[in-house]
Amino acid sequence: MNQFNLNSELIPTINGQRIGNSKRITLLENIRRFGSITQAAKAVPMSYKAAWDAIDAMNNLAPEPLVLRQTGGQGGGNSVLTAFGEAFLNYYHTMQQRHQQLIRQLEADADNSHHGLWQKMNLDLSADNQLAGRISQIIEGAVNNEVHLQLSNGQELVAILTRHSCEQMELAVGVDALALIQASAIMLARPNPNLQISARNQLIGQIRHIDTGAVNSVITVDLGAAVSLTASITRHSAQTMQLKNEDKIMLLIKAPNIIIGRLR
Template sequence: MPTLSLLAQHVTRRPQRMALLEQIAEQGSITRAAKAAGMSYKAAWDAIDELNNLADQPLVTRSVGGKGGGGARLTPSGERLLHLHQRLQAIQTEVLQAADDDADLQLLGRLMLRTSARNQLSGRVRAIQPQGGNDLIDIELPGEVAIQAQITRSSTAHLQLQPGVALLVLIKAGWLQLSAVSEEHDPALNALLGHIEQIQVEADGPSEVRIGLPNGQTLCAQAPAEQLSDLGLVVGSPVRAQFAASQVLLGTQV
């Protein structure tokens, strides 16, 4: 079992995403900020997408290319969050110093959530519709974008869902079905419209497609290169991402 001092050092170490925010504020460059935060350029872009997706308003604005590999700056919301994080760090240090038992800190660590789902979006419950033994949850994403999730009635009760409750919306990249905006879509599926910002071709698997939504959030999808070619989808193309309500996972803060 680690000593209290070692565990305290681990817990108080700045999360890498927040360290990236600090470096973006100082450097004004994604490339330089990523290097200073100990991240790859791609990991930095992914982190920025996650931060913007989890916030009601974008925390970072960015531009592609140019000197230094692309500029970036914090929005007023990002500056407020960074300031709050710095204040929380000081408070956290005091709390950890007051801990009497390593077990208390280990329990706190287990309560911190990490998930394998690539798409993590902030949202809010708009309405709940009973549907047999399940509930259909109407969700509003930033920018008044609406989607639905289908969960069991017991899950609704467990998460204590009601209109107005803030949600973490999780969607696996492999669950997104891509199509051209001009094609007809299945009205039974959720549909989010955006444009393709980046396609990363993988030699031994599906391509990773980064999709920018009008509300500033970003989706990550997976699709075979042949499918993208058949659909005429390239960087800059408008695209529709579809997924079933049953493929939307929900989380709330305890």
């Protein structure tokens, strides 16, 4: 006789947007415990880069940063949860307790002669950069629309979408949306007032981390207010530009290379 059980995972969301999973929750718990991303990553366990990527993703998707990195002090600084991060973690634990109680009750009340088949579907997006924002303007065209997305740090992204896509998603000013950008679609340039380039999105930031591989280098750029973008360029280009941490850099993104999804 088959034994059926309900195996369900609590997926934390903010404003309907999936913000993480159990591993990210464990990372936040260890950041609160140790005050260090390095120690927190080891305790999960996960790599330091994976931990930073997870923090970037959560900070970018949330309306307020969950983790704040503090510089200076003994040992070169630490990392702490913000008040919003603490509230998020506490709320998650409360909901987790209630969730487990509900699961136990469902299993206890189940009729052994009838079993439902439960299937959980999770959407994992392959885009390296996922930025939450709010649509501030839509300029309509005959075929394509120009959609402006205001980020939490005050900067704006411009995307080109077909008019049909905008109508299908019911995009409008004030709607919460998600911008998806592949790291390979982002170009880097040294800030130059005389630079003339056709890329519609030109964002200024500061290089926070460089991960150098055999062929490509992955550059993480801090845009302020816990918003960051990751660009992938050739190792040769990174060496030619002599990029290093703390450098001021410009990110260039063509509007058609930005995918917009509505947050419901």
